[in-house]
Amino acid sequence: MNATSPEGAAGGGASRATADKPTKGLADVVAASTALSDIDGREGRLFYRGYDIHDLAGRTTFEETAHLLQCGTLPNRQQLAAYGAGLVEGRALGALVEANIPEIAEKMEPMEALRTLVSLAGAEDPDKSSNSGDANLRKAARLTAQQPILVARYHAARTGKSVPDPDPQLSIAANFLLQITGSTPDPRAVEIFDACLVLHADHTMNASTFAARVCAATLSDMHSAIVAAIGTLKGPLHGGANEQVMRTLQSIEPGKVAQTVKDMLAAHKKIMGFGHRVYKTEDPRATHLRKMSQELAEAHGDDTYFRMSREMEQVVLEEKGLFPNVDFYAATVYHYLGIPTDLFTPVFSVSRMSGWTAHVIEQHADNRLIRPDSEYIGERDQKWEPIDAR
Ligand SMILES: CC(=O)SCCNC(=O)CCNC(=O)[C@H](O)C(C)(C)COP(=O)(O)OP(=O)(O)OC[C@H]1O[C@@H](n2cnc3c(N)ncnc32)[C@H](O)[C@@H]1OP(=O)(O)O
Numbered sequence: 001m002n003a004t005s006p007e008g009a010a011g012g013g014a015s016r017a018t019a020d021k022p023t024k025g026l027a028d029v030v031a032a033s034t035a036l037s038d039i040d041g042r043e044g045r046l047f048y049r050g051y052d053i054h055d056l057a058g059r060t061t062f063e064e065t066a067h068l069l070q071c072g073t074l075p076n077r078q079q080l081a082a083y084g085a086g087l088v089e090g091r092a093l094g095a096l097v098e099a100n101i102p103e104i105a106e107k108m109e110p111m112e113a114l115r116t117l118v119s120l121a122g123a124e125d126p127d128k129s130s131n132s133g134d135a136n137l138r139k140a141a142r143l144t145a146q147q148p149i150l151v152a153r154y155h156a157a158r159t160g161k162s163v164p165d166p167d168p169q170l171s172i173a174a175n176f177l178l179q180i181t182g183s184t185p186d187p188r189a190v191e192i193f194d195a196c197l198v199l200h201a202d203h204t205m206n207a208s209t210f211a212a213r214v215c216a217a218t219l220s221d222m223h224s225a226i227v228a229a230i231g232t233l234k235g236p237l238h239g240g241a242n243e244q245v246m247r248t249l250q251s252i253e254p255g256k257v258a259q260t261v262k263d264m265l266a267a268h269k270k271i272m273g274f275g276h277r278v279y280k281t282e283d284p285r286a287t288h289l290r291k292m293s294q295e296l297a298e299a300h301g302d303d304t305y306f307r308m309s310r311e312m313e314q315v316v317l318e319e320k321g322l323f324p325n326v327d328f329y330a331a332t333v334y335h336y337l338g339i340p341t342d343l344f345t346p347v348f349s350v351s352r353m354s355g356w357t358a359h360v361i362e363q364h365a366d367n368r369l370i371r372p373d374s375e376y377i378g379e380r381d382q383k384w385e386p387i388d389a390r
């Protein structure tokens, strides 16, 4: 079985860590302290700095949410204006990034391209030699502002289309839809997409955030930590699942959803977009995304994928007792918004950049090297032989 295939990690139930026995996948291990987000997995609740996600989604913009995570508070109008001005200034791409976009777009998949472009951006970041709190805040704003532009410029380069310049009066969500679809987005679509960005912004010690914090804890720089995070988000067991959800829906005949899902489960295949390490009930983000998917499907005029999703959800719950995670309904939401399927995980990174950068700031502010132990399970007391005798 391919290690990177979605089915590759099936099985392996969790066990509690003891002093000398590891917990597979570090399940239930508390790896860091954070004031950024908190999850109640039994009740299905998520909080950013103490604010319930249900109070934020649809009422607080992505820019306000990024300020909350990176700067510590929900901004007042003055603070938001200053933060927004920093984002507008910070989104200009450097010469090295600009020069490499065409070749990268030709040769790389979207998440590879982003990983590489962020790495190049780090090489020409004006604050690259400093991990100070102020430098990190400036880098966080630049990364948050540049990520949607990088996705749009990559997509334009590979399709040979010109991309409209971002409008300084528009939000990150509106500019992204404008740049990806090439036309002025419907205001309701912008509201929905903005809420999607809010919902994906942070999620405690998920794999990509953990990767970023491990890197940052060596006192490496913000961009290196984000490169680690992007590479980690890419995998289908994490952020890459949203793309796989859409590909699964597209591969199933609409009248054969239940049977196909049952066959997949019988073959011990994982159904992308279901299950979660922490939530034992519905992921609160999925509750919002399901409603958005339904609304967009109705507006779209063809709700086939939404109806198929509902049926999948019902079968997976009945057969496996698993609930949809954030990636499940995000897939059809992005689809109905006109976002190409292979840009779904890049869209996740556009949002999660706000959380990743906030975690790097938090790690650097109170650092200790992250270096766990391992249990040795290999051979011992081996007898060395010269090469010709082996
Ligand atoms: C943004 C995010 O990262 S959200 C998660 C996105 N990832 C996905 O949607 C991929 C599909 N889901 C999964 O692979 C898992 O549920 C994960 C990776 C999210 C969580 O993994 P873990 O906590 O390690 O759970 P694990 O994979 O051990 O699953 C426990 C059991 O449920 C089963 N299971 C878990 N998820 C699924 C699924 N989506 N489809 C079918 N079976 C599943 C496992 O096969 C395993 O069964 P077993 O005990 O009979 O062997």
Ligand SMILES: O=C([O-])CC(=O)C(=O)O
Pocket (backbone or CB within 6 Å): 202, 203, 204, 205, 206, 207, 277, 278, 325, 326
């Ligand atoms: O928390 C996790 O393991 C995965 C997840 O839902 C996220 O990163 O949003």
